[in-house]
Amino acid sequence: ETGVTQTPRHLVMGMTNKKSLKCEQHLGHNAMYWYKQSAKKPLELMFVYNFKEQTENNSVPSRFSPECPNSSHLFLHLHTLQPEDSALYLCASSPRGSGRGGTDTQYFGPGTRLTVL
Amino acid sequence: AQKITQTQPGMFVQEKEAVTLDCTYDTSDPSYGLFWYKQPSSGEMIFLIYQGSYDQQNATEGRYSLNFQKARKSANLVISASQLGDSAMYFCAMREGQTGANNLFFGTGTRLTVIP
Numbered sequence: 001e002t003g004v005t006q007t008p009r010h011l012v013m014g015m016t017n018k019k020s021l022k023c024e025q026h027l028g029h030n031a032m033y034w035y036k037q038s039a040k041k042p043l044e045l046m047f048v049y050n051f052k053e054q055t056e057n058n059s060v061p062s063r064f065s066p067e068c069p070n071s072s073h074l075f076l077h078l079h080t081l082q083p084e085d086s087a088l089y090l091c092a093s094s095p096r097g098s099g100r101g102g103t104d105t106q107y108f109g110p111g112t113r114l115t116v117l
Numbered sequence: 118a119q120k121i122t123q124t125q126p127g128m129f130v131q132e133k134e135a136v137t138l139d140c141t142y143d144t145s146d147p148s149y150g151l152f153w154y155k156q157p158s159s160g161e162m163i164f165l166i167y168q169g170s171y172d173q174q175n176a177t178e179g180r181y182s183l184n185f186q187k188a189r190k191s192a193n194l195v196i197s198a199s200q201l202g203d204s205a206m207y208f209c210a211m212r213e214g215q216t217g218a219n220n221l222f223f224g225t226g227t228r229l230t231v232i233p
Contacts, residue, residue, distance in 0.1 A: 031219060042121070043208070043223040056220065088160055094219055104212070104219050105152065108162035 004109035023091030140209030148214030
């Protein structure tokens with residue numbers, strides 16, 4: 001297993017359901033990210049975790065709840081979503097997640113295509 | 118204001134030809150990094166190339182090169198010898214260095230289609 005993996009790849013859920021997205025990175029990185037990609041819009045950063053600590057919450061509604069039990073795993077718990085939450089949810093990781101300068105390139109997983117009915 | 122602007126929603130290029138994808142950025146931070154990613158229809162964002170604001174030379178990675186013009190605040194991606202597998206969405210992104218955070222700001226992307 002290499003890189004960043006995400007499961008499931010596709011998810012259809014009703015507005016009253018509770019589901020979770022999972023992300024796992026095999027790169028030894030210390031930072032992990034959740035992004036939302038909607039049609040015709042730039043990628044939107046949702047959450048950032050550095051060494052398991054949340055360092056960024058980009059005004060995301062509380063119906064999205066992240067969890068980072070360790071530096072290799074990241075979850076996004078979903079409940080009572082709205083149809084406008086349908087999008088591609090991308091997870092990424094980077095070596096350090098903060099600090100001035102440097103590349104600190106983010107590497108992405110394949111995404112979870114979420115449809116909310 | 119948009120931090121990253123990609124003005125070409127779609128581009129076409131003949132196989133084996135070169136193509137330039139435009140990107141302009143807006144920042145007052147003297148330290149920043151610029152990235153290009155490729156997103157095939159499968160969805161994964163694939164890192165292509167990086168340019169730091171203090172780098173003296175334009176970045177190159179195989180068939181990819183970045184035409185960095187600091188005064189114009191542009192960071193165009195040049196793909197040489199296009200291949201059919203290059204057909205994808207291409208995103209320009211920027212990280213501002215002074216804040217210490219690693220937030221990436223993305224453009225809206227350019228869809229590249231390589232014609233056989």
